[in-house]
Amino acid sequence: MAEMMSDYISVQVCYAGLESTSLLSLSVPAETNLGDVIERSGIIERHPEIDISVCKLGVFGKLKTLESSLHDGDRVEIYRPLIADPMEARRRRAKKQR
Numbered sequence: 001m002a003e004m005m006s007d008y009i010s011v012q013v014c015y016a017g018l019e020s021t022s023l024l025s026l027s028v029p030a031e032t033n034l035g036d037v038i039e040r041s042g043i044i045e046r047h048p049e050i051d052i053s054v055c056k057l058g059v060f061g062k063l064k065t066l067e068s069s070l071h072d073g074d075r076v077e078i079y080r081p082l083i084a085d086p087m088e089a090r091r092r093r094a095k096k097q098r
Helices: 034-041 088-098
Strands: 008-016 021-029 056-059 063-064 073-081
Touching: 008 034, 021 034, 034 056, 034 073
Parallel strands: 008 073
Antiparallel strands: 008 021, 056 063, 056 073
């Protein structure tokens, strides 16, 4: 039985939407790639606004592709598009503080 479990890895899939956040844990076959993990997690059904053809994806803050392989303990992150340009937001805050 222990031999069979070594063929699986534990991963998390997380997404922070505007209205809700999800952090899902699952056990998948070791050869499962990032795209397959997202599909298996069911996170797209929970957050229909996710379009993985547009959203950037990462593992622990490092950008990855749908074909990227995963390791035991990885956290798959789905990044939503920015709603404001970070540089412009910084300029507005600095102007306000003057």
